[in-house]
Amino acid sequence: MFVDKEKYFEIDDFEKFDVEALYTTKDIGNIDTLFKDEEKSGENIYKCFGKKDSVVIYAKQTHTNKVIDIDEKTDKYFYEEVDGFISKRKDVVLMTQYADCLPIFLYDKVNHVIGVCHSGWKGSFQEIGIKTIELMEEKYSSSRENILVALGIGISCEKYEVGVEFYENFKNNFSKEIVENSFKFFEDDNKWHFDNTEFNRLNLIKNGILSENIIVSKECTYKNNRFHSFRRDKNSMRNAGMIFFK
Incomplete structure (x- = not known):
């Protein structure tokens, strides 16, 4: 379930695994200003979400299906041609940005791998959610029946x-x-x-994710003015989808 914490929505199904998965509202501030600056981002993560000594891994939304693993050797923090991350590192905050597109949050409950990817219609058509799962399998031997997935928050079918x-x-x-x-x-x-959310839900189930392991948000970025929406506002402001170990 997505729980309203005012400045962000938290996915409480991940909490029992000591994983924080969340989606910001306008109240959190400008995403680029807060988190894109490498020197200030860790400090701001602590101020906003209470995670100490974090390394923010940040992606610009470019509508690719490229997903990368953030391992111990990673020394780059901002990516322009990447739309998803996975990692086992306890110190990183994986962050992608949105303005109507769908965030997909993932957690391997057995191998303790986190992931997040940005799935607009191009990403959905290229099955970025499945690509993320395949990378989890390749890098960490994840099994699909053990992966928890949360879909949302994005634009609703009514407004798309x-x-x-x-x-x-x-x-x-x-x-x-x-x-x-x-x-x-x-x-x-x-x-x-x-309906981008339902498309991804059905495609995930078809590809081996258990329906009971999928959490779906009912919020709409267009209808709820607490979120940035490109279709509604026609500006470059963005919401953040992020996941990290608590």
């Missing part, structure tokens, strides 16, 4: 209108069941709408 070519592209590349349940035709605006 798309073109016919967009719909047809997904229809030609994914199963009928997934497409029929993640696209809806709204007669009031005569357009297709995309």
Whole structure:
């Protein structure tokens, strides 16, 4: 469950494993100002979330399906062509940024691997969530039945209108069941709408993630003015999705 903590929403299902997974609201401040500066980011993580001596691993949203492992040899902190991270390191805060796209948070309950990835429609089409899981398997021998996944917070289907070519592209590349349940035709605006959260939920289940291990947010970045939304506001302000060991 996503729990409202005012400045951020916390996923309490991860708490029992001493993992903090959260999504910020506007109240936390400007994401770039607080966390992109390597010298100040650790201090601000402590002020905002109470984690001491942290190293912030920060990604600019570029809509790729590239996910990397942050291991003990990693000495780079800001990535422009990466949209997801995994790690076993106890000192890092993995952070990606959003303004309607879907954050996907992951935790391997057995091998103690955390992950987060940025899944806009391009990332979803390229199955970045599955790519993240595959990297967890490759690097840390994770098993899919042991991975906890949280989807959200992002734009709702109601507010995510798309073109016919967009719909047809997904229809030609994914199963009928997934497409029929993640696209809806709204007669009031005569357009297709995309449910990015449901698409990822169904695709994760199809690829071996247990349905009972998937947590879904019902919040919408567009409808709730507490979040930054590019479709609503047409600006460059961003929310942060982050995960770290407590």
